[in-house]
Amino acid sequence: MELRGTKLSNDEFLNKVLSVTYYPELDYAWATGVAITKFLNGLKEGVIYGTKCNECSRVVCPPRMFCEECHTPMNEYVELPQTGIINTFSLAYIRTDATRRDKAEIPAVIDIDGTTISPSGFLHLINEDTPHDKVKVNAKVKAVWKSPEERKGDITDIKYFDIMED
Amino acid sequence: MKGKKVGMVSVGLTKFMRRAKETPKELAYYSAKMALDNAGITRKDVDGVIIGSAPDAFDGVHQKHEYLTDGSGGFNLPTMRGYVGGGTGVFSPIQGWYSVASGMNDVVLITTEEKMSTIQPSAQAGFLTIFDNMIERNLGPNLVWIFALEMKRYMEKHGIPKEHIASVSVKNKGNALDHPSAMLGQKLTIEQVMNSEVLADPVHLLDISPVADGAVSFVMMSEDKIKEFGIPLDQVAWVDGVGWNVDTTIWTNRDLYYPKYVEKAAKQAYNMAGQKDHSPETLRKWLSFAEPYDPFNYKELHHLEGLQLFGKGEAPRAAFEGVTARDSDFPVTPSGGLLGVGNPIAAAAGMKAAEVYLQLTGQAGKRQIPKDVTRGLAQAWGDLMQVGTVLVMKGGQVQ
Numbered sequence: 027m028e029l030r031g032t033k034l035s036n037d038e039f040l041n042k043v044l045s046v047t048y049y050p051e052l053d054y055a056w057a058t059g060v061a062i063t064k065f066l067n068g069l070k071e072g073v074i075y076g077t078k079c080n081e082c083s084r085v086v087c088p089p090r091m092f093c094e095e096c097h098t099p100m101n102e103y104v105e106l107p108q109t110g111i112i113n114t115f116s117l118a119y120i121r122t123d124a125t126r127r128d129k130a131e132i133p134a135v136i137d138i139d140g141t142t143i144s145p146s147g148f149l150h151l152i153n154e155d156t157p158h159d160k161v162k163v164n165a166k167v168k169a170v171w172k173s174p175e176e177r178k179g180d181i182t183d184i185k186y187f188d189i190m191e192d
Numbered sequence: 193m194k195g196k197k198v199g200m201v202s203v204g205l206t207k208f209m210r211r212a213k214e215t216p217k218e219l220a221y222y223s224a225k226m227a228l229d230n231a232g233i234t235r236k237d238v239d240g241v242i243i244g245s246a247p248d249a250f251d252g253v254h255q256k257h258e259y260l261t262d263g264s265g266g267f268n269l270p271t272m273r274g275y276v277g278g279g280t281g282v283f284s285p286i287q288g289w290y291s292v293a294s295g296m297n298d299v300v301l302i303t304t305e306e307k308m309s310t311i312q313p314s315a316q317a318g319f320l321t322i323f324d325n326m327i328e329r330n331l332g333p334n335l336v337w338i339f340a341l342e343m344k345r346y347m348e349k350h351g352i353p354k355e356h357i358a359s360v361s362v363k364n365k366g367n368a369l370d371h372p373s374a375m376l377g378q379k380l381t382i383e384q385v386m387n388s389e390v391l392a393d394p395v396h397l398l399d400i401s402p403v404a405d406g407a408v409s410f411v412m413m414s415e416d417k418i419k420e421f422g423i424p425l426d427q428v429a430w431v432d433g434v435g436w437n438v439d440t441t442i443w444t445n446r447d448l449y450y451p452k453y454v455e456k457a458a459k460q461a462y463n464m465a466g467q468k469d470h471s472p473e474t475l476r477k478w479l480s481f482a483e484p485y486d487p488f489n490y491k492e493l494h495h496l497e498g499l500q501l502f503g504k505g506e507a508p509r510a511a512f513e514g515v516t517a518r519d520s521d522f523p524v525t526p527s528g529g530l531l532g533v534g535n536p537i538a539a540a541a542g543m544k545a546a547e548v549y550l551q552l553t554g555q556a557g558k559r560q561i562p563k564d565v566t567r568g569l570a571q572a573w574g575d576l577m578q579v580g581t582v583l584v585m586k587g588g589q590v591q
Contacts, residue, residue, distance in 0.1 A: 029372050030222040031207035031406065032214060039211050039309075047312075048252060054325075062326045086445060088327060094440050114348065114448065116340030118392035122332045124316040130393070133337045135345075135444050146445045149328050149341075163348045181327040 060091040064103055069183040072171050076141055078102040085142045106140040108169040109190065113137040113145040115152060115161055129154060132161055136187055151186045166190040194464075195293030197415040199428040200285065200585060202230035203546040208373045208406035208534035211309040216251060219407040220263030220305045223539075227301065227409035228265070233421065238411075240297035241266030243273040244284030244304040246537035246574075249318035250311050264303040264409075270296075277322070278487065278574025279436070280304065281408070281541020282581040286434045288412040289583075293431075298417045304542030305407040315403045322576050324441070336400070338577060340392035342448040343490045347394060349449035350505030354394060356512040358385035360489035361398050363511065364525050367518055368532025370558035373543065375534040376402055385489075399489045404534035408542030410549070428588030429552040432567065433467070435460030439578035446578075454498030454573065454580035461569075461582040462500075470500045479584070480565035481523040481551060483544040485573045487530050495571055496524065498580065523561050526551060541572035545583055552587045566590045 034043065058066055061077065065088050068075040077089035081096040085104055093100045115134035119126055132152035137145035152161055153170065167187040177183040204226025206212075206219050214222070220243075228234060243257045243264050253259050257273030264271070274280065274287045281304045288302045308315045319335040346352065359382055368377035380398065388398035413421070418428060435457040439446060446452075462470060467478055484495035493507035501522070502510055510516060516524035527533055527547035530540045548568040550556040567586040573579065 029205055029207050030226075031209060031212050031219065033207070033209040034211045034213050036211070043213065050252065056325050058326055065327070088442070088444075090442075094442070113444075114341045114345035116337055116344060116392045116395070117390075118334065118337055118340065120334050120336055120391045122316060122320055122334050124314045124334065131332075133331070133333065133341065133392075135341055135448075143445065145447060148444050149331060149333070151331060163344070180330055182330050 061089040065089050066179040069181070070177045070179040072174070074106045074108055074138060074169065076104045076106045076138070078104050083142070085140065086146045087138045087141050088148055104140070106138050110136045110138040110147055110167055112152070112161070112163055112165045112167060113147070114163060117158060132156065134187070136167060150181070150184060153186045153188050156189055160189050196295060198289050198292045198412055198431045199415065199418050199588065200410055200412050200431070200549050201418060201423050201428055202227050202411045203549050204230060204409040205373050205543065205546060206407045208375045208404045208536055210375065210402065210404060212307065212405035216256065216305055216307045217260055217263035219307065219405065220260050220303050223407035223409040224263060224265050224301060224303045227411050231411040231423070233299070233411065235265045238265060238269065238299050238301045240291050240300040241269050241271040242284050242287045242291065242300060242302040243271065244275070244280040244538040244542065245273065246275065246277060246280055246306055247318055247322065249321045250306070250308050250315055252310060260303070260305060265301050276436070276574055276579045276581060278485065278537055278541065279572045279579040279581040280538040280574065282545050282570050282572035282583050283436060284538070284542065285410055285412065285545050285583055286436065286581060288410060289431045289434055292412055292414050298414045300412050301409065302412065303407060303409040304538040306536035306539045307405045308403040308536060309405050334392070336392045336395055339488050340395045342577065343394050343488065345448045346490060346494055352505065352508045354386060355382050356508035357490045357493065358382045358399070359512045360486065360492050361385045361531055363517060364486060364529040364531040367526055367559065368528025371528045371533050373406065373533055374528055375404060377528060377532050395488065401487045401530035401535035404536040406534060406536035406539040408539045408546050410546065425588035427553055429549045429585040430588065431583070432586045433461035433465030433584040434582065435464065436579065436581040438575065441576060441578060443577050448577070450504060451494060451498035451573070451580060453578055454495055454571065455500065457580035457582045458499045461584050465584050472500060472502050475501055476522045479567050479569050480563070481526060481561055481568050483525055483527060483547050483568065483570045485530070485541060485544065485571055486525055487535055489531060491573065492525060492529070495573060499569070499571060518559070519562050526556070526559050526561055544572065545570040548583070548585050552585060
């Protein structure tokens, strides 16, 4: 049986056939909740917080209000070291909007020291001026902060992570 | 297997393309009508409709299951939409199975549809809405990042050479040359894949499936209805086992090298089918072929391991050595997959489930696997890297 569907080229779509356009303007402001508020306020003060579960004793980062394993409260906040290891990373030449950049950004999962499962940490960036041959899985890294005046309680209060020399 | 015996009796597909003239509703109509025609029934015979489609953000039309209802044949019927991101296309026939197995419906029409070309200038801005809204979006992520992070972890853990992964793009895009829906069937070399543009190392352009528009539909029925309509058993694929599983969304607290949720979903499906031995050698004999989800080339391999069809870290070499070619011992993605046929999200995984049906009923044309096929598996994956959906079907005359 013949398969149906009519293919339009970019030129046909943009210049030769009808389309109706719409530009949504939607603004959102999310309350950051119990645990992430604590985490983001910590970043503002230059501190990385995790939480400990009283039931299974796991120390995890980012902090949560409840343990997803035990489904019980997780309300003991723990100040963690500002160091960790690269669990995985990428040399990314593509931005959010799919446009290209010449110099790579280096997103990485940072496995924060002091947590008791591996990995446990968050998505962040490695200093993009780091020579690419120094960026390796399991490399030790430390947080580099914005100045206290610039910090506002956001994940970007940490500028990036720098590779620690041995 | 609990509940009533359920068979898939027909499929319908549109062409997959970067930009369709047709609206989502019109695409859904094409595939739904074709599935009904192929089953020899009409909408009047249908007593339940299932719609699968991924984020509304692509369409700019919220609650698009309502919008899709007419095209999918669902108005004035018990109609529902299930949505588990990229896992949707295999989840929809699973929903078809349980709505018939439970005795609620006897004849269901299932449509998976996606139109990704509406969002301008690319689908990436829509994908951003699935990232964590508190501590990830402000870093400016791109969906490709997260795949690059997972692929890197997988390669690093097992010491996998990139050539082995690249061979999956060559195989699947080659297989797609024989698929009538395909948008990107092509003969490629491993070198061409390796040398294509680096988007987010280790991910290159030819490691990725193309965004697309398209729709795929199915008709599923109880055994009684199959007899009543006189549908010959060589046109039937029986549902043998289903499974799905979702892991935590805190993806930075999981080791991405291995998809445990796919393992759990697969074992659920195998156990339901009465297959209790989950060793790779046994499962590769029990199943004649597999259609694992391949939005990126490494994902096919990653999923083959989660599905227990190869040991951890062993799928890449097997693929490189040709074990998973269509004419080899264990064909994987004979359809051409998302990499070759295209990736209209929910419809792409729907296409994989459809391929299992077409292979088991000998209707795959030039793609027909050149050996007896008795049982096949389709698997999809999605949400933000934490859902696995698995469907196992067997031929109409297989006990």
